[in-house]
Amino acid sequence: MLKLLRDWSRHKYIYLMLLPVVIYYLVFLYFPMYGLQIAFKDFSPVKGILGSEWVGFKHFISFYDSYYFWRLIRNTLLISLYELVFGFPAPIILALLLNEIRSRVFKNVVQSITYLPHFISIVVVSGMLVDFLSGNGLINQLTGLFGIPSVSFLIVPEWFRTIYVSSGIWQGVGWGSIIYLAAIAGIDPSLYEAAKTDGAGRFKQILHVTLPGIMPTIIIMLILRFGTLMAGGSLEKILLLYNSTTYETADVISTFVYRRGLLQMDYGFSAAIGLFNNVINFLLLVSANKISRKINETSLW
Amino acid sequence: MKTHISWGERLFDICINVFMVVLMAVTLYPFLYVLFASFSNPSDLIQHQGLLLMPTGFSLESYKLVFENPMISIGYFNTLIYVVVGTTLNLTLTSFAAYALSRKGVRFVGPIMFAIVFTMFFSGGLIPTYLNMKHLGLLDTRWAMILPSAISTWNLLVMRTSFAGIPAALEESARIDGANDFRILFQIFIPVSLPIMAVMTLFYGVGHWNAYMDALIYLRDKDLYPLQLVLQGILITNSTDSMMSTVADVDKGLIQETIKYATIIVATVPILLLYPFLQRYFVKGVMLGSIKE
Known part of the structure; x- marks a missing residue:
């Protein structure tokens, strides 16, 4: 008791600071977790969370049995996979090339310009995509010069993933290279000297000194990326770019949850799908983080 | 070394520079393109095919219509409120949390940290x-744009690491002088961490400026719409009609395109103006985040 009192008098201001923080996390992040029980209930807003009846795994089963299940899983995984295959190496390559630029000024200019799209809002980026990719938009005007017939890209399902992933690279390649440039800066310069005396040219140096030097960072980033494999890209961006004609390839779990839950107000069912997705994400993230910690003794925290 | 630049090396340099350009x-x-098109004459633009290297014709008509559009000014005003109030709250709570959670010997810090980090997973x-x-x-309240994003856990972890690195001697000498924790935070920790505070201000500020999802989900009342939601209406769902009440029907189709471009410019210029500062600090923020293992 005395100990508690002494602790309070010593740390009371610290507890005072913690109070709003704890309230924030409780109210805005833990209350919704409590509300997750509606995934197992026949939720009706009138009866409330506690008053609604338990239905066990009914929503999960009907989701699994639904026509959409495999389509959503496929789309979610494919978007992440395409981002992994094409989006992941891009910043690494850029960082390696940036490091080879001899002129410091030129390098700074390239960096400043390639970081820029990262700061542009997703609404503006999507708005530009919608405009450029429309039937008479800039892209079709350009391909038209070569006699290629016009395509309304955003209503063709086959084009969706390409557009999503390539615009994602445009948005993030510069920004993503920062972490690798930092890793490159940490490489011991004497390694390059040694390579040079062994007669290694620039290309050989990249391959045998720079790349191995940043390999730990690459591996960590890759493992963390695996943790987001079932996240299926950015909900905001897909919502802005997809439409009912492209659901076949563009509809992922999170967009489906958004439509069923917030537009059709099918709360219990969509909360269940969200929970299903979040549990998978959780398991992937935790294992990704565990593995990266083991491999490198470095991890998210 | 300079004397021995081989042909292979020179070719390598040229390739890299060309690629970068x-x-x-x-x-x-x-x-x-958006910039040039926004200043173009609408009827010239519609006939133009392919890349623009300067505006075709010149017209400020679309800017005039954009500025006259009440939704744009409402959106701008609301976004400014969300940026200022939101960022202030962000910085206050994040520094409280970072300070309190980086102190040693305080009870409950372990479990609270665990509960906070858990929300990232x-x-x-x-x-x-x-x-x-x-x-x-x-x-449908302004709070919906401010409270749910009051603390970013990632930013909190970055700031906490930075606070944990401040020498304990600074804190102890202040305590001997009778300063309490609030004074230590505001008069010692924040002043010595100005670079990280700048990074946080920019991270949070740009986040509020670009915030879209919360508005889409929580707001129905158009008077509360932030700029991004207004933009979505104009750029994605094509609701430029409200802006063109004064324009004759024949011209509507023409000017619709240039209005979009002018809207993009008007909504992005503040970020572009701040960009030189942003860039320097943002990069610093990413570095701090990545060194903190």
């Missing part, structure tokens, strides 16, 4: 979060 062009050109998800906001009575 192309990369910069691809990155910048979409913005330049797992959340209630979209629907329970929405219903929670509904129960709290925050739908």
